[in-house]
Every structure is written in C-alpha cells, then in structure tokens.
Amino acid sequence: MSPAPRLIAVDWGTSRLRAMLVSSEGAILDQTAADEGIMAVPPGGFPDVLRRTLAPWLERHGRLPVMMAGMVGSRNGWIEAPYAACPASLDDLAARVVHVPFDGADVRLVPGLTWRDPGGTPDVMRGEETKIAGVGLATGTIVTPGTHSKWISIREGRIDAFVSFMTGEFYAALLGHTIIGRLAEAPEDPAGFDAGLAASRRHGGLTHQAFGARTSVLLGDMPGTWVGPYLSGLLIGSEIVNGLALDRPAGEIVVVADGVFGRNYARAFEVFGVPVRLLDPEDTFIAGLLRILERVEGRRA
C-alpha cells in the first residue's frame, strides 16, 4: 500500500507546469508535467488549467493542500504574490504565503524574495526560495545554477542576502548571436569546458576572454568542438570567481542542481578546489513546500 498523499506540489514557471502528488516524507506518489508555463496560459485561464491538471488526484484523494511556487506568483502569473524582503526566515516566508481562491482545494502560493545590495542594486527570486527552504541549511551558501543563477547567504537559518548572475542567459545569447557561436561545432568536446574555466581566472574579464575563443579557433589553437563548452566554462567560472568574492558567511556551499548543470558546476568547483555538496532540485523543492506548509498550518492552528 502506498503512503497517503500529504500535499500537491506545483512548480509553475515561465515555460513549464509540473505537479507532484507527495507524501509527508517527500516521496513522489504521482506526477504530471506539460508545456503550460505561465506564458502559454490565456488571461483568466489559470484556474481551468490547474483544475484540469489536478482533477484525477482531487477526485481520488479529496481536499488536499496545494502549494505553488515559481513565476505563477509574478505580475504575469495568476496572482501577484508580493516579494518578501531579506533577511527572511522560514516563518517570514510562511507569513507571506498567498491564499488563492479555488473550488475544491486549499491552494497557496509561496512568495518570491527581494534583496537590495549595499550598492543599492535590487535583486529578486521566485521559486528558488522554496528550494532554499528545502535545503534546511543553518549557515553557509546555497548556489542555484540556471538561466539566472543565484548565490544565497544563509545565516542562523535565515535567508540573509542573495546575488543573481545571468550565466545561462548570457550563454544562450552569446552562443546564438555572436561570432563565437558561428565558430562552434558539434559534437561538443568537454575539454573546452576546462579551458573556459582556466580563462575565467585570467586577466581582462568576460568580454576579453570570450573573444579568446574566436581568436583561438582562428589561429588553430582550439577546435570548433571546444567553443560551446569553452563559453560555458568561462561563464560558470566567472560566476564562481565573483560568487566566492562576495561577502559570504562561513560554512559549507550547497549546489542545488542536476543534469548538465549539476555536472558542470560540480566539475568547476572541483577544478577551483572548493568542496561543495550537490543536492537534487526536485527533492529540495518538495522538502521546501512541506516545511512551508507545516509553518502555514502551524500559524493557522
């Protein structure tokens, strides 16, 4: 007999909608995914999409708590869940959870976080706060690689500060729309990744070392199959150089990533001689929603 479902976890981002039926231990009992990210939902269409997605589970298991996180809580989503400001504890996050009117289930939305660095530059996240809650770190740094990679400082269990890097988006824009991309050849050779990592620690910065890929191919120093991995190594290396230089707490570095991101960041930190612990994004997402739900229900009780 399978364990009883405790929660429906919904990760509703810009391009994808994922829903998971989850036990109180965080086991996934059932799941579904579709290309119904918030950009694909017509105005006013969010309740219908969610109803259709959850119908089989609600029919079978009755009124379950539904916890949503991600861009569904943004200005372009279903309901805007105002950002909570850092520093923020798990209780602060729970206190800002937004109740979403919906027939047949208690639907809630986890708010994103905002932080303003000492120079005055603001930063925002939506979705990562849930993974952070799931890591359950007391003091240290959490890195969430991606399109807009984030380095999050945790002090005494609170999310203290964070910094975003456009690593993934720079990679796509530069490979797709500069002279670098026109030199890239398939199949990719991972040796280029380490070359890019090494370049990220040399002089001149990103716009100089990126040009190095072009000149190296031109002069026969580098095969075209290195170009894509080189750019990836350069950008990830640059993120790590800048991330390590931030004002960060002592304590371990936890990287929340799987697949190509997980392999690349693990390799990069290894080459840089910095030990990290790698955690699965799905596990931490589910654990985070369970923890936030516990706090929300505790508040209500």
Place this chain on the structure above:
Amino acid sequence: MSPAPRLIAVDWGTSRLRAMLVSSEGAILDQTAADEGIMAVPPGGFPDVLRRTLAPWLERHGRLPVMMAGMVGSRNGWIEAPYAACPASLDDLAARVVHVPFDGADVRLVPGLTWRDPGGTPDVMRGEETKIAGVGLATGTIVTPGTHSKWISIREGRIDAFVSFMTGEFYAALLGHTIIGRLAEAPEDPAGFDAGLAASRRHGGLTHQAFGARTSVLLGDMPGTWVGPYLSGLLIGSEIVNGLALDRPAGEIVVVADGVFGRNYARAFEVFGVPVRLLDPEDTFIAGLLRILERVEGRRA
C-alpha cells in the same frame, strides 16, 4: 587649385567599402562608400569591385598607389595577408605589406597583427593597426572602441601588446536576445549610461550587474528608457575597469573614436577621472596609410 592626390586609401571591412582620394597632407580630395563589404563580394569578384570603385580617379590621375586595410586581408577577403606578430614597429608592418596583382595601379594590403598574452590566449586585429600607425604615439595606450574594442600598448614607438574586448558585440547580443532587451524603451535617456558606469565598478561582475537592469525596472527603480544606455555604460565601464588593470605602459591614453562611441567613451573616462585624448578614426586611418606607404616606398628605393 586643389592639392595633388598622393594615395587612394581603401577601408574594406566586413560590411562596408570606403575609398578616399588623399593628398600628401592627408586631406580628402574625393571619396566614395558602398555596402560592398567583403561579405557582399562574390568569389573572385574583388578586382572588379575595386576597378569600378576607383575607375574615375585612375582615369583622371593615372597610376596612383592604392593602400587597403581591414578584413579585405582576411581569410574571407581578397588575399590573406598573414598577421605580423607583436611587438611590431612601423617598419615591421611595412615589411609585411602584401602586393596585390591589379592592372593600372599599385595595390597594397596592410597586414593585421597578432599577439599572445602571458596566459597563452591569442588576440588578433585587422584595420586597427593602420589607425595605430596614424596616431604616431611614442609610449602610451591607444583604445579603439567598437564591436571588438581594443587596448593597445605602445612602447618606444612599437606596438607591444594588445587586448580585445567584445564590448559592442555583447551589447547587441544582450540587448537583442535577453530579458534585458525586452524591458528597454525608447527614447533612450542618457542618465541610464552613468548608472551603468557606476554599476560596472560594483561587486558581482558583468552577469550580475546586467541582471540589475532587469530587477531595477521590475521594482520601479529604473525607467525602461534607461535600460539600453545602462547596458552600454555597464559594458564600456567594465571594459575600462579591465583595461586600466592591464599591464600597461605609462604615458597618455588616446581614444580613436567619433560619433556615439566617441561621446560614450569620453564620458566614461571623464566619470572615471582618467584624462584621455580623443582622435578621429578617419584622420588616423589616412595618416597611418600615408606613413606605411612612406616606409614601403623607402624600402623599395
């Protein structure tokens, strides 16, 4: 009576062909320009394009020296003029000038330059070497802003070393193909440029501070009309921060730029408190070709 023509100066780049009839003092007596860059010339078509372009001048003035510089000397151009290696003097450049077979005129091609930095990363230029020759600096730094901006170290009259920055190409790729560009509004407000300059000196590097444009607009800190100029200021500021940190000779900094580039770089250096001398790219290009021609004819004599 107008002065006698001394030279036909040809700036033949990737997208444009420009030719100027020039006096020995560097005055432009006549000129023509067309969208007949090397990418628009069919295989084997270079002699015909040049003949058609120069015909009126050659008919009227007879056999004039023609000096070409730019991508016309690259692998995808008319004839590949092998790169000269730095350090390179004006005499070294003149010795590597390539004679191009052509009926009715002495056509020559100025070679590009290559340099390998201490870390082993190679760098290349084509066209800038001619402007550098035209500046005639003894010791100091020359900056040539553009798609692939370059910082050139001059020591005792020789081109000693140089470093490229993909400033212009990053700007186009990021503004055209990331979330930053989707937030940009017209008409541009130049106040954003200074904000980007300030951001280039703050923590986190380019991929973090670029994200600052997105979050600042999202949180109402910055109007959309600042976004384009902010990105420009951030990239130019980042180039200058990295350029000033290079191992450079003492002596003045000369910036070879006009138009928007000239205004932006002059403003950036002013904000950074670094005095520079601004020179016109066309004047320096013509002066460079005249100087190199003098050396070439001196060698032949």
